[in-house]
Amino acid sequence: MAKRDRLSGNEAVAIALRQINPDVFPAFPITPSTEIPQYFAAFAANGQVDTEFIPVESEHSSMSAAIGASAAGARSLTATSSCGLAYMWEELYIAASNRLPLALALVNRALSGPININCDHSDSMGARDSGWIQIYAENNQEAYDNMVQAYRISEHKDVRLPIMICQDGFITSHAVENMELLDDEEVRGFVGEYEPENYLLNPDCPMAVGPYSITDYYMEAKRNQAEGMKHVSRVVLEVAKEFAALSGREYGLFEEYGMEDAELAVVMIGSAAGTTKDAIDRLRAKGEKVGLVKIRMYRPFPAEEIAEALSGVKAVAVMDRAEGYTNHGGPLGADVMSALYRARSQALAVNYIYGLGGRDVRVEDMEHIFAALRQIAEDGDAGETYRYLGIRE
DSSP states (O other), X not given: OOEEEEEEHHHHHHHHHHHHXXXXXXXXXXXXXXXXXXXXXXXXXXXXXXXXXXXXXSHHHHHHHHHHHHHTTOXXXXXXXXXXXXXXHHHHXXXXXXXXXXXXXXXEOOOSSSOOOSOOSHHHHHTTTSSOEEEEOSSHHHHHHHHHHHHHHXXXXXXXXXXXEEEETTTTTTSXXXXXXXXXXXXXXXHOOOOOSSOTTOTTSOXXXXXXXXXXXXXXXXXXXXXXXXXXXXXXXXXXXXXXXXXXXXXXXXXXXXXXXXXXXXXXXXXXXXXXXXXXXXXXXXXXXXXXXXXXXXXXXXXXXXXXXXXXXXEEEEEESSOOOXXXXXXXXXXXXXXXXXXXXXXXXXXXXXXXXXXXXXXXXXXXXXXXXXXXXXXXXXXXXXXXXXXXX
16 A cells, blocks of 8 residues: 655665665765665664665775676665766676666766766766666656666566666755655565576576677677667566556656647756746646656667657757767757657757756746747747757856
8 A cells, every 4th residue: 555755865765675675785875875875774774674785895896796796696786876877887888788687776966077966967878878778757756666667677588687767866866755655565566576597606507797708799799788778668668557557657768748739849857857847837828839758768768759759849959967068969969859850850959958067947947948949930940959058158
């Protein structure tokens, strides 16, 4: 039976992990993800989980230990943010290339420098092509729900790839919201026991993990990873359907808000989608046909589905909370514009960089974006397609 509670995003994720009761959790603290292992360490100390909680000396070691545990047949995970993710960079590729179904609770934070501890997406966007599944949350409820679904996706026999569950640093990780938790037994029944087919400690089937791959085999190994990624969208939707039957909360690859007749649309990831929904409600009350596509699953990227969702719009703004340094915009902008191009879309598209280092995004800012889109649609010209929102020139 569902229970209502008031929790921060970090505590909500830690509770989801307590309910899942993973086998191994190596951890090293870094703001703003520190609270996740901190809460979980208390669960372990109090005997509320059977997990082997391992304090390690660095983020590189935390991911290394999670990889070792997963390779040995254990359900494992770790948590990090920002420079911690950068420090485990090498290990991200190792986890994915070995097709290890482990989880990472990532609390998004700006990468240095200059030094900043607040939210943007530069950490996870830098890891977008490392071979990990990436799923993002708008709010605390979604962060909890995504973590409950994580292992069902990652461990699926057609996938077997690591998964990154992302939420916005401080904005959701430390802010407290009303939310609904599932029963412990409901979560454990939904997630189930981990029964790996191949693992290092299986005496009946010896195997190597992380062998040297010469030229004759390396490309085939990478193609094997890509094959796993091909199945992720289907599995995410299957798991979401089962989760909806359990919780009443529905999820897809992305969420459409006000898109049924939208002529102007915004595409974005994360907590600022809530602000954008408020702006849409205001503008809809004035009769304006505006909408939002909020990305939930960013890797693999659901290009065809997003292009279809945007097929009726005249102008679209793609919002990146990370800079791409391409002189053309950010990573989400590149992916969405590529999807529109392949679909031969006639929509005029612009890419905004916004919210870097925790810069506030207000309802009025998003109303300004829709006003700019309105002008673009009237002019029939996108103008400067690479823009910044809220910058002091």
